[in-house]
Structures are given as structure tokens and as C-alpha cells.
Amino acid sequence: MFSKKDVLTALAKVIHPASGTDIVSLGIVKEIESDENGISITLTPEKSNDPFLSSVKSTIVKTIKEVLGPDAVVSEIKVEPKVVVGKQHEKKREVLPEVKNIIAVSSGKGGVGKTTIAVNLAIALARQGYSVGLLDADVFGPSVPKMFHAEDYRPEVRQENNTDFIVPMTKFGVKVLSTGFFVDPKDAVIWRGPMASSFLKQLIMQGEWGALDFLLVDLPPGTSDIHLTLVQEVPVTGAIVVTTPQDVAIADAVKGISMFRSEKIDVPVLGLVENMSWFTPAELPQNKYYIFGREGGKLLCEKMNVPLLGQIPLVQSIREGSDNGEPVALNDSITGNAFMELATALVDKTEKRNRDQRPTLKLEITK
Numbered sequence: 001m002f003s004k005k006d007v008l009t010a011l012a013k014v015i016h017p018a019s020g021t022d023i024v025s026l027g028i029v030k031e032i033e034s035d036e037n038g039i040s041i042t043l044t045p046e047k048s049n050d051p052f053l054s055s056v057k058s059t060i061v062k063t064i065k066e067v068l069g070p071d072a073v074v075s076e077i078k079v080e081p082k083v084v085v086g087k088q089h090e091k092k093r094e095v096l097p098e099v100k101n102i103i104a105v106s107s108g109k110g111g112v113g114k115t116t117i118a119v120n121l122a123i124a125l126a127r128q129g130y131s132v133g134l135l136d137a138d139v140f141g142p143s144v145p146k147m148f149h150a151e152d153y154r155p156e157v158r159q160e161n162n163t164d165f166i167v168p169m170t171k172f173g174v175k176v177l178s179t180g181f182f183v184d185p186k187d188a189v190i191w192r193g194p195m196a197s198s199f200l201k202q203l204i205m206q207g208e209w210g211a212l213d214f215l216l217v218d219l220p221p222g223t224s225d226i227h228l229t230l231v232q233e234v235p236v237t238g239a240i241v242v243t244t245p246q247d248v249a250i251a252d253a254v255k256g257i258s259m260f261r262s263e264k265i266d267v268p269v270l271g272l273v274e275n276m277s278w279f280t281p282a283e284l285p286q287n288k289y290y291i292f293g294r295e296g297g298k299l300l301c302e303k304m305n306v307p308l309l310g311q312i313p314l315v316q317s318i319r320e321g322s323d324n325g326e327p328v329a330l331n332d333s334i335t336g337n338a339f340m341e342l343a344t345a346l347v348d349k350t351e352k353r354n355r356d357q358r359p360t361l362k363l364e365i366t367k
Contacts, residue, residue, distance in 0.1 A: 001034045001035060001036065002034045002039060002068055002072060003034070004032045004034070006068060007032045007034065007039055007041070007064070007068070008024055008029070008032065009067065010063055010064050010066075010067035010068055010072075011023055011024050011029055011032075011041070011060065011063070011064075012024040012025070013063050013067065014056065014059050014060050014063050015059075016028075016052060016056060017052050017055060017056075017182045017183065018052055018157065018164070018166075018182060018202070019157050019164060020154060020156075020157055023043070023056065023060075027044075028043050028044055028045050028046070029041065029042075029043060030042040030043060030044045030080065037075050038073035038074060038075030038076075039064060039072065039073065039074050039075060040074075040075055040076040040077075040078070041060065041074065041076070041077050041078070042077075042078045042079075042080060043056075043077065043078070043079050043080070044079075044080050045079065052182070052199075053079060054195070055183070057077050060074060060077060061074045061077075095204060095205055095233060095234055096204065096209060096215065096234055098209070098210055098211040098212065099133070099209060099211075099212045099215045100212065100213050100214070101213065101214050101215070101237040101238075101350055101354075102215045102217065102234050102235070102236050102237050103214055103215070103216050103217065103236075103237060103238055103239070103240065103270070103346070103350070104217050104219055104227075104230060104236050104238070104239040104240070104260070104267065105117065105118040105121070105216055105217065105218050105219060105239075105240055105242065106219045106221075106227070106239055106240070106241055106242070106256050106260075107219075107221050107222075107241065107242040107243065107252075107253070107256065108221070108222065108241070108243065108249065108251070108252025108253040108254070108255050108256040109221050109222065109248070109249055109252040110141075110221040110222075111221075112221075112242050112243055112244045112249050112275055112276070113242065113244075113275040113276060113312075114218065114219075114221065114242040114275075115136075115138065115143050115144060115147065115218050116147070116275070116318065116322050116327075117242050117273050117275055117312065117342075118134065118144075118216055118218040119134065119144060119147045119148070119218075119322070119327050119329075120318075120327045120328060120329035120339040120342075121216065121329070121339060121342055121343055121346065122134040122174045122214075122216050123172045123173070123174060123327055123329040123330060123339070124329045124336075124339040124340045124342065124343035125213075125214055125216075125343045125346070125347070126172060126173030126174050127173065127329070127330075127340065127343075128340070128343055128344070128347075130213040130214055130347075131211060131212045131213045131214075132173065132174050132175070132212060132213065132214050132215075132216070133168065133174065133175040133176070133177075133207075133209050133212045133214070133215040133216070134174050134175070134176045134177075134215075134216050134218065135177055135178075135203060135204070135207070135215060135216070135217045135218065136176070136177065136178030136179060136180065136218050137200050137203075137217050137218055137219050137220065137226055137230065138179075138218055138219065138220045138221075139179045139196040139199060139200065139220065139226060140196070140220065141220070142178045142179045142180035143180075144176060144178045144180065144218060145178050145180035145181060146180075146322075146323070146325065147322050147325060147327060148169070148171050148172070148176060148325055149324070149325020149326070150169060150171065150176070150181070150325070151180065153169050153181055154181060154182075155167055155168065155169060155177065155181050155182075158208065163206070164206060165206050165207070165208045166202070166203065166206050166207050166208060167208050168207055168208065168209065169181070172327070172330060175209060175210075175212070177203050177207050179199065179203075194225075196225065196226060197225050197226065197228075197229040200226055200229050200230070200233075201229065201233055204230075204233050204234060205233070214350075217230060217236075222252070222255075222256075223255065223256065223259045227259065228363070231265050231267060231362065231363040232362060232363045232364075233362065234362065235359060235360040235361060235362050236267045236360055237268075237350060237353065237354070237360060238267060238268045238269065238270035238349070238350060238353050238360075239260045239267050239268070239269050239270065240269070240270050240271055240272070240273055240309060240346065241253050241256045241257055241260075241269065241271075241272050241273070241306075242272075242273045242275055243272060243273070243274060243275070243296070243297050243300070244274070244275055244276045244277075244292045244293075244296070244297075245274060245276070245277060245290070245292045245293040245294060245295060245296035245297055246292040246293050246296060247293065247296065249292075249296075250296045250297070250300050253272065253297075253300060254300065254304070257269050257272075257304055257306060264363060265363060266360070266361075267360055268353050268357060268360070269306055270307065270309070270346065270349040270350060270353060271301075271306060271307035271308060271309035271345065271346070271349055272297055272300065272301050272306050272307070272308055272309060273297075273309050273310055273311075273312065273342065274295075274296070274297030274298065274308065274310070274311045274312070275312045275314075276291070276292055276312070276313070276314040277290075277292075277295075277297070277311040277312060277313055277314070278290050278291070278294075278311075278313050278314065279291050279313070279314045279315070280313050280314070280315050282315070282316060282317075285334065288313075291314065292314075297311070298311075307345075307349055309342055309345045309346060309349065310338065310341060310342035310345055311338075312335075312338055312339070312342070313335065313338070315334075315335055317333065317335055318335055
């Protein structure tokens with residue numbers, strides 16, 4: 001058997017990903033029992049739906065063995081809600097009060113370059129003088145950190161009135177938060193839908209976004225709980241849908257447009273971005289090869305009465321910039337200017353939407 005002191009020493013090495021503080025210092029280790037059957041630990045997290053609980057539990061088991069030796073067995077980890085005596089109901093804090101426009105960046109399927117569009121569009125808007133945030137809501141496949149060359153970045157957590165606020169990374173003039181900032185890049189994110197939605201809420205409500213002209217939200221491909229969580233938590237100004245000209249991508253883009261336009265969600269679709277519209281080799285910059293088909297996005301826009309915001313070519317520099325953490329929108333090149341034009345089109349459509357349509361309402365779910 002192991003003493004409580006020995007177990008506490010081991011648990012002090014377990015860091016909670018959201019706060020960057022060990023679980024002993026956070027005060028969430030309530031009880032420790034050790035007998036011939038193993039070590040039993042009871043945790044009392046601040047939130048019973050803490051999305052990091054699963055990760056914390058697996059880290060506890062691993063750390064106990066590393067510190068106390070292979071004979072140390074964790075027989076049980078119990079989770080109990082923290083009881084606060086005499087706590088008064090606090091006034092609900094307004095969500096993102098200083099953010100003027102929330103833009104959902106979506107795609108009907110994966111592999112169409114949605115995140116590449118979101119990252120470069122955010123940078124292009126910042127280069128045009130707008131204050132911009134980028135929220136990576138692609139919880140299960142966060143690639144925004146790599147595109148900003150920030151895979152090892154861990155956000156600072158600031159506390160105010162007993163509430164933790166997550167300070168976004170600022171790079172290239174863009175405030176950025178991503179799931180990838182809180183998990184090891186080598187680890188798969190294995191969360192059920194409610195856990196992923198809960199974490200997205202934390203990034204929205206506890207992110208220290210401040211005053212922004214645009215907050216771009218990079219959504220997962222398809223339609224999911226994450227999309228519903230976003231429109232429930234904040235009034236989304238509008239959505240843009242990313243596709244390639246290929247027929248299978250166009251078919252899924254139709255579903256994405258229809259989702260936002262559905263009666264319940266009712267988020268204006270500001271336009272469609274056709275990515276990988278044609279291939280242009282560096283040595284033949286005037287040539288266009290339509291590898292994925294020609295003008296499929298343009299034809300879809302005409303069919304569904306959606307503006308075509310831009311067509312982005314398939315060129316090597318875009319791929320290299322994404323992989324190297326130096327997105328092409330930073331440069332005054334042909335491809336960089338394509339994203340500057342896309343940003344101008346988005347601003348124009350957003351201003352027209354705000355002028356001609358009523359503000360979007362949050363989706364209310366009633367039982």
C-alpha cells in the first residue's frame with residue numbers, strides 16, 4: 001500500500017490542460033484511499049462536464065505508475081460534483097459583447113481546404129486593417145496550430161472574479177484559439193459529442209476575445225453537434241461554404257448551404273468559395289488546368305442563388321505556406337492577392353447583409 005502523501009506527490013505532476021496547473025493545487029483531488037486492491041481517487045472538478053476529465057484520468061493512471069512504480073495500480077477514479085454552499089445566482093455574462101461579426105466557415109465534406117481558406121482569409125482581413133479573431137472549432141482535427149507554426153503553444157489562463165479566461169495567441173495580427181493548443185499533437189481527440197460541444201462553449205465564453213470586427217469560426221466538415229452548439233451560443237452573422245469544383249464536393253456543399261438556410265437555424269449564407277479551382281504550375285503562371293472540373297462552384301451559386309465570393313487556384317505555394325506556418329495571404333503574390341480579394345468580397349457581403357437583413361437570433365432549443 002502507498003501513503004496518501006506519496007499519492008499526492010504523484011498527482012501533483014498531473015497538469016490540467018485548460019489551466020496549466022496541477023490538479024492538487026487546483027483543489028480537485030478530494031479523497032485518496034489505498035489498500036490491497038489498489039489506489040482509489042475521488043475528484044471534484046469545478047464543472048462536472050469538464051471536457052478534459054477523460055484526459056486527466058488517463059494521465060493520472062500513467063503518472064501514478066511512473067512515480068510510484070509498476071506495482072502501483074489505480075483501482076478507481078470517482079468524479080463527484082463540487083458543492084458550493086450559499087452560492088448566489090450570478091448574472092449571466094453576455095457572450096462576445098464586443099464582437100461585431102461572427103462568420104462561420106464551413107464545408108460539406110473534408111479535404112476541400114476549408115481551414116486553409118479560414119486561416120488565409122483571417123490574415124487577409126487583418127492586413128486590411130480589421131481586428132480579427134479565428135476560433136478553430138474543428139475539435140477532432142485541429143490543423144490551425146500547424147498553419148500558424150504554433151503546435152507547441154499553450155495559452156495563458158487569467159483569472160477574474162473566480163472565472164478563468166483563456167488568452168488567445170496573437171500572430172499575424174489575428175487572435176487565435178484552437179483545441180490543438182490544449183492537447184498533444186500526437187494524441188487523437190476521443191470525445192463524445194457533448195464533451196466536444198462543452199469545450200467549444202469554453203473557448204467562446206471564456207476566450208478573452210475583446211473587441212473584434214470579425215470572428216471567423218472554422219467548423220468541422222459536414223453538419224454536426226458543433227454547428228448546432230455554435231448557433232445556440234452566439235448569433236452568427238453569416239456563413240461561407242467552401243467547396244472544390246468536383247461533383248462529389250458540390251453535392252455536399254448543397255447540404256451545408258441548406259443547413260444554414262433551414263427554418264430553425266436561419267443563418268444567412270454570405271457566399272461560396274471555390275477552392276482548387278484550377279492548377280497553375282509555377283513555371284507556367286498563365287496556364288490553367290481544371291483538375292477537379294470546371295466552374296462547379298459557380299454553377300452551384302447560380303442554381304442556389306448564392307454569391308460566389310472567390311475562386312482560389314491550386315498552387316504549390318499555398319500548400320507550402322500552410323505546412324510551413326507562413327500562409328500565402330502574408331505576401332503580395334498572385335495567390336496572396338486572391339485572398340485579399342476574397343476578404344474584400346466578404347466585407348462587402350457582410351456590410352450588405354447587416355444593412356438589409358435583421359440581426360441573426362441564437363437558436364433556442366425547447367423541450
